[in-house]
Amino acid sequence: MDIWNLLIESFPRIILPGLAMTIPLTIISFALALVIAVIVALIQYSKVPVLTQIARVYIWIIRGTPLLVQLMVGYYGPSAFGIKPNGFVVAVIVFAINEGAYCAETIRGCMESVPKGQLEAGYCVGMSYPGIMWHVILPQAFRAAFPALGNSLISMVKDTSLASNITVTEMFLATRQIAGRTYQFLPLYLEVAFIYLMFSTVLEAFQRRGEARLGRYDHGTSGS
Amino acid sequence: MALLEVKNLVKSFDRGTVLKGINLTVDKGDVMAVLGPSGSGKTTMLRCLNYLEIADSGEMTFDGVTYDLSSSSKKDIAALRKQTGFVFQSYNLFSNKTVLDNVTLGLTSGRGTDKKIAEETALRELERVGMADHADRYPAQLSGGQQQRVAIARALATDPKIIYFDEPTSALDPELTTEVLDVIRELAGSGITMVVVTHEMSFAKDVSSKVVFMEDGLIIEQGNSKEFFNDPKEERTREFLKLNI
Ligand SMILES: Nc1ncnc2c1ncn2[C@@H]1O[C@H](COP(=O)(O)OP(=O)(O)OP(=O)(O)O)[C@@H](O)[C@H]1O
Numbered sequence: 001m002d003i004w005n006l007l008i009e010s011f012p013r014i015i016l017p018g019l020a021m022t023i024p025l026t027i028i029s030f031a032l033a034l035v036i037a038v039i040v041a042l043i044q045y046s047k048v049p050v051l052t053q054i055a056r057v058y059i060w061i062i063r064g065t066p067l068l069v070q071l072m073v074g075y076y077g078p079s080a081f082g083i084k085p086n087g088f089v090v091a092v093i094v095f096a097i098n099e100g101a102y103c104a105e106t107i108r109g110c111m112e113s114v115p116k117g118q119l120e121a122g123y124c125v126g127m128s129y130p131g132i133m134w135h136v137i138l139p140q141a142f143r144a145a146f147p148a149l150g151n152s153l154i155s156m157v158k159d160t161s162l163a164s165n166i167t168v169t170e171m172f173l174a175t176r177q178i179a180g181r182t183y184q185f186l187p188l189y190l191e192v193a194f195i196y197l198m199f200s201t202v203l204e205a206f207q208r209r210g211e212a213r214l215g216r217y218d219h220g221t222s223g224s
Numbered sequence: 225m226a227l228l229e230v231k232n233l234v235k236s237f238d239r240g241t242v243l244k245g246i247n248l249t250v251d252k253g254d255v256m257a258v259l260g261p262s263g264s265g266k267t268t269m270l271r272c273l274n275y276l277e278i279a280d281s282g283e284m285t286f287d288g289v290t291y292d293l294s295s296s297s298k299k300d301i302a303a304l305r306k307q308t309g310f311v312f313q314s315y316n317l318f319s320n321k322t323v324l325d326n327v328t329l330g331l332t333s334g335r336g337t338d339k340k341i342a343e344e345t346a347l348r349e350l351e352r353v354g355m356a357d358h359a360d361r362y363p364a365q366l367s368g369g370q371q372q373r374v375a376i377a378r379a380l381a382t383d384p385k386i387i388y389f390d391e392p393t394s395a396l397d398p399e400l401t402t403e404v405l406d407v408i409r410e411l412a413g414s415g416i417t418m419v420v421v422t423h424e425m426s427f428a429k430d431v432s433s434k435v436v437f438m439e440d441g442l443i444i445e446q447g448n449s450k451e452f453f454n455d456p457k458e459e460r461t462r463e464f465l466k467l468n469i
């Protein structure tokens with residue numbers, strides 16, 4: 001019965017950092033990641049000279065190195081210049097840059113799957129390139145990318161646990177601290193696993209609902 | 225009066241020269257049919273006239289303004305495109321937009337027209353092609369013939385000085401071809417200048433005022449529609465007509 005007491009007592013002490021750190025970290029990072037991703041995808045789709053090459057290098061580096069290493073570099077890098085960075089700020093920036101690279105590839109792929117003829121049709125009715133991107137290409141790309149982006153978001157909730165390595169007291173670090181004091185490692189880690197699972201489940205539900213709402217235009221219902 | 229005059233249009237792709245020096249004149253009010261065997265360069269020619277392809281060389285005078293078809297500023301190209309319409313073989317409707325939005329977008333986004341005015345215009349053009357009842361549908365919910373009629377309304381909505389049609393019915397089943405050809409026939413009667421690439425001989429014969437016959441990247445013969453069909457001058461033309469009528 002001790003265990004139950006511990007689990008109940010520790011629950012708020014785990015979920016509060018979840019609400020105060022894990023969720024804001026996820027939301028802010030993912031929002032920034034989407035901004036980066038759209039910009040990088042547009043650069044590549046439009047084949048902007050020089051910037052396209054820079055975008056390729058960016059994606060190459062980010063996808064080719066572990067997220068944990070990126071966090072460490074982001075945290076200890078500034079220390080080399082005598083700056084003591086805030087762990088949360090570093091985590092937001094690193095997660096955004098990391099996720100931005102993956103989402104950029106997703107969005108670019110989906111932009112390229114929109115038939116080129118629609119771009120040409122846009123030109124032919126007198127629309128500008130940005131106008132066509134905004135009204136025609138990006139909305140379709142986002143619709144197509146939605147499931148993959150949803151999955152990325154769910155992965156990200158879990159990946160935020162890595163921020164514990166750079167002093168961010170999110171759910172996982174909070175759990176580790178309690179476990180270190182009480183020596184009840186397994187029950188507490190199972191508890192935090194359950195809380196991550198709840199967060200992911202809620203997001204999955206949103207994802208499904210979002211998909212249902214978006215699924216209007218691409219399959220015809222009647223032919224007449 | 226010549227609305228469009230093309231001089232010495234040359235275009236090649238990796239595998240060879242597709243247009244080998246096209247000279248073409250379209251007068252205001254002309255309904256010009258462009259005929260020719262598959263691969264003769266008809267699509268490429270139309271695409272060059274709207275800078276969807278950049279020519280190797282060639283000059284075009286459109287409504288008094290001369291353009292270099294091998295290089296032009298973005299601004300000039302945009303200005304030219306605002307005066308022309310294009311109807312594609314594969315319709316190319318915006319699949320994320322309703323029928324109505326497909327037609328208004330060139331006005332609202334392309335020209336900054338007020339949304340309400342754009343919608344009135346769009347509904348009028350949709351009415352003209354018999355698609356006003358479907359204004360709220362998405363392209364995927366329409367038949368090919370209906371999609372092509374919407375595409376025609378989209379081209380009409382911006383009030384172009386000329387409309388290029390690239391085989392507007394060749395992706396359609398025969399029973400849907402008629403409904404689209406009827407729309408184009410009605411437009412021809414209303415005085416809009418059109419250049420229509422087509423394989424529909426009877427349509428070319430009945431509707432066009434002028435005919436151009438292309439083969440292997442060259443215009444072999446062009447002229448008045450009646451003369452072209454009744455009394456073709458070139459041996460190649462005669463052969464083509466024999467095979468296709
Ligand atoms: N983007 C391209 N890249 C390479 N070759 C091309 C391209 N577009 C067209 N061609 C080639 O140019 C030639 C002329 O093509 P085009 O589509 O203009 O012919 P067409 O007269 O319209 O034929 P069809 O009646 O079949 O539509 C063909 O040999 C085609 O393979």
Ligand SMILES: [Mg+2]
Pocket residue numbers: 266267268390391
């Ligand atoms: Mg063609």
